[in-house]
Amino acid sequence: PLAINYVRFxxxxxxxxxxxxxxxxxxxxxxxxxxxxxxxxRYDVLLKAIPLIKxxxxxxxxxxVGEDMLQKGQNLPSFKQMASDLGVSDSLVMTGxxxxxxxxQLYSMSxxxxxxxxxxxxxxxxxxxxxxxxxxxxxxxxxxxxxFKEHAFYHDVEDYRKLADNII
Numbered sequence: 001p002l003a004i005n006y007v008r009f010x011x012x013x014x015x016x017x018x019x020x021x022x023x024x025x026x027x028x029x030x031x032x033x034x035x036x037x038x039x040x041x042r043y044d045v046l047l048k049a050i051p052l053i054k055x056x057x058x059x060x061x062x063x064x065v066g067e068d069m070l071q072k073g074q075n076l077p078s079f080k081q082m083a084s085d086l087g088v089s090d091s092l093v094m095t096g097x098x099x100x101x102x103x104x105q106l107y108s109m110s111x112x113x114x115x116x117x118x119x120x121x122x123x124x125x126x127x128x129x130x131x132x133x134x135x136x137x138x139x140x141x142x143x144x145x146x147x148f149k150e151h152a153f154y155h156d157v158e159d160y161r162k163l164a165d166n167i168i
Contacts, residue, residue: 066095111134
């Protein structure tokens with residue numbers, strides 16, 4: 001694996017004000033995903049899992065740290081449109097790009113980390129989340145399974161039901 005700033009990402013930090021800023025209630029369970037939204041990141045799988053998760057955990061938010069690159073970069077429907085079509089917009093928070101300080105705060109307030117990519121060459125965000133001690137829900141691809149082995153929950157890339165079970 002490539003190196004991350006372990007000193008930074010091995011300790012939780014104060015996140016005061018972030019929940020208010022992003023309209024997240026104190027009782028919400030938070031899933032964080034950190035990556036620009038592109039087709040190969042397979043956020044569509046995460047969106048499909050949301051209704052299943054909400055049946056078990058009604059107070060639930062997904063925080064996406066990154067930019068939507070689908071429409072402008074890949075000529076696909078926007079992430080916002082996909083979420084609207086699935087009726088899950090109220091469960092999503094998109095923060096856009098964040099500095100390392102804010103990213104550390106966002107990780108600190110999160111309950112579960114999700115990475116749904118169909119391919120991943122570096123996986124640094126998964127290493128950061130692992131260093132923070134956040135449970136990992138990862139797609140079952142070699143760059144995840146070879147590093148995290150039995151220390152993560154895995155789902156086949158298209159299996160949104162298993163992803164929902166893993167998050168729950």
